[in-house]
Amino acid sequence: MAEYTLYGFAQSGNSYRAALMLNLVGADWEPRFVDFFAGETRSAEYRENVNEMGEAPVLAFGDTKISQSGVILDFLAEKFGKFRWESEDERREILRWLLFDNQKCAGYMGPLRFLRTILKAGETDVVQFLHGRMTQSQEVLDKHLTGRDWIVGNRPTIADISMTGYFYWPEEVGYDLAAYPGIAAWLDRVKTLPGWEHPYEILPGHPLPEKA
Amino acid sequence: MAEYTLYGFAQSGNSYRAALMLNLVGADWEPRFVDFFAGETRSAEYRENVNEMGEAPVLAFGDTKISQSGVILDFLAEKFGKFRWESEDERREILRWLLFDNQKCAGYMGPLRFLRTILKAGETDVVQFLHGRMTQSQEVLDKHLTGRDWIVGNRPTIADISMTGYFYWPEEVGYDLAAYPGIAAWLDRVKTLPGWEHPYEILPGHPLPEKA
Numbered sequence: 575m576a577e578y579t580l581y582g583f584a585q586s587g588n589s590y591r592a593a594l595m596l597n598l599v600g601a602d603w604e605p606r607f608v609d610f611f612a613g614e615t616r617s618a619e620y621r622e623n624v625n626e627m628g629e630a631p632v633l634a635f636g637d638t639k640i641s642q643s644g645v646i647l648d649f650l651a652e653k654f655g656k657f658r659w660e661s662e663d664e665r666r667e668i669l670r671w672l673l674f675d676n677q678k679c680a681g682y683m684g685p686l687r688f689l690r691t692i693l694k695a696g697e698t699d700v701v702q703f704l705h706g707r708m709t710q711s712q713e714v715l716d717k718h719l720t721g722r723d724w725i726v727g728n729r730p731t732i733a734d735i736s737m738t739g740y741f742y743w744p745e746e747v748g749y750d751l752a753a754y755p756g757i758a759a760w761l762d763r764v765k766t767l768p769g770w771e772h773p774y775e776i777l778p779g780h781p782l783p784e785k786a
Numbered sequence: 787m788a789e790y791t792l793y794g795f796a797q798s799g800n801s802y803r804a805a806l807m808l809n810l811v812g813a814d815w816e817p818r819f820v821d822f823f824a825g826e827t828r829s830a831e832y833r834e835n836v837n838e839m840g841e842a843p844v845l846a847f848g849d850t851k852i853s854q855s856g857v858i859l860d861f862l863a864e865k866f867g868k869f870r871w872e873s874e875d876e877r878r879e880i881l882r883w884l885l886f887d888n889q890k891c892a893g894y895m896g897p898l899r900f901l902r903t904i905l906k907a908g909e910t911d912v913v914q915f916l917h918g919r920m921t922q923s924q925e926v927l928d929k930h931l932t933g934r935d936w937i938v939g940n941r942p943t944i945a946d947i948s949m950t951g952y953f954y955w956p957e958e959v960g961y962d963l964a965a966y967p968g969i970a971a972w973l974d975r976v977k978t979l980p981g982w983e984h985p986y987e988i989l990p991g992h993p994l995p996e997k998a
């Protein structure tokens with residue numbers, strides 16, 4: 575049995591962040607597939623024994639379970655001494671981007687991709703609302719990444735690993751990567767880190783089964 | 787001039803968190819009104835000189851400006867030694883709720899209140915979408931707060947101060963506080979902390995000017 579078990583699934587950009595981090599720090603880990611589309615995260619059993627917030631990912635080791643991808647990244651950065659802050663000011667600067675990401679990047683891109691690609695909802699008002707919000711955030715990030723290689727400081731940190739969440743799916747989320755040269759170059763840079771894999775390679779659950 | 791200046795406005799639950807914290811730790815602070823509804827946070831000047839993310843609140847002192855309410859709370863908790871974690875595990879447990887709050891509580895309640903009360907958008911599909919998502923998060927929080935007084939540990943921390951964000955506006959957000967006895971009792975508990983004020987008392991900008 576591996577040292578770390580990651581509850582997650584390939585369709586989840588939030589799970590991807592944690593899986594990518596486990597790869598990049600060289601952890602001994604294995605995935606535990608969460609059957610999100612069959613309602614597993616909404617089940618009483620999951621909420622009682624895995625995560626009261628009803629979400630993936632969850633990192634399990636020994637008797638401990640940690641949820642929220644940002645917390646998992648923080649824990650692994652300390653544990654492995656990689657991709658971490660070097661001062662309290664830098665810890666907070668990383669936190670600033672983790673919060674922006676969770677609310678305004680992944681927080682919109684995740685539901686947007688779910689509606690567009692998984693539910694095939696079409697261009698409804700909700701899709702357009704999420705798209706507009708996402709665009710504002712992507713403009714902020716692209717500007718920030720213009721003229722710099724990494725989100726915080728001059729090296730990759732968990733802020734970068736978190737932010738990748740849904741960005742490797744431009745077609746599925748429905749955004750134009752070519753419109754954001756700063757983001758595009760940064761995504762290529764993240765790809766060069768040893769251990770990088772695409773979300774569909776790193777976790778089980780892709781492709782989704784065809785509906786009958 | 788006060789030691790701390792908080793860029794914010796009364797209509798912003800995100801600003802409220804930071805203002806409440808400044809009150810509760812007894813900081814020497816003054817507000818700097820941000821004219822959000824006139825587009826100030828979208829202006830090039832604001833993004834260049836105050837916050838590249840184009841958001842309020844921002845805490846300013848000396849030559850430093852800090853944005854993201856969760857980062858401001860983290861900074862003030864360390865600075866004043868109040869409402870803070872006592873271990874790295876507890877720091878991460880607080881972070882877990884900060885992330886959940888920013889994405890799934892304030893992250894939905896803020897836009898929902900904006901659409902319902904400020905834009906008076908009516909019960910559109912977008913409003914219903916946000917309402918549904920918010921309800922799921924409120925159920926998680928209410929369950930968590932049933933049988934416990936505070937979100938993390940057995941004393942108030944920045945997790946509680948953050949989570950108050952939009953919760954003192956049940957009518958404006960459009961949620962039924964009576965349906966969540968755990969949340970209702972906890973909100974009353976937060977109110978007893980010395981220095982507590984309602985968001986409309988603590989920051990300038992209420993009421994909004996009538997439109998011509």
